[in-house]
Amino acid sequence: MAHESTPHFHNTEGLRSIRIGSKEFQCVGALPPFDHPHVYLDMGKDSEIVCPYCSTLYKYDSTLAPGTSEPLSAIYHSEAA
Template sequence: MAQHTIPHFHNTEGLARIDIGAKEFQCVGAKPPFDHPHVFLDMGADNEVVCPYCSTLYVYDPKLPAGSANPESAIFHLEDA
């Protein structure tokens, strides 16, 4: 099975904020079948971005390992699809 080269995150729990260890990623909304179009987000020089579909606030945390999230449950895995 192919692996993601770009981290994917979801907000199935309906959290107000998710801290992530990436500035470029995809938001999938909630886990399928309740996901929205998988949108690529790039923070650029900023340290936060709001998903235009689900309004999740993603905040870059340089202390987190690349591709990780706080909470860890926000990381989307292919087997979740």
């Protein structure tokens, strides 16, 4: 159920940064089976955050809809969904 309300993003492409429309999300690293522990990140008042596992820099972009990203390929879709 948590996955339904908290967006998940990945960086399988190895991008330097990913723009996202959410300040609270989970990073999964790369796509399974090469993912890292799915870590919850909260930017709070900041507009950027670095994942402590994979070092992906996530940048908040208020022009993007919540749960979306640039590039769109960074959105993680669980196979269970």
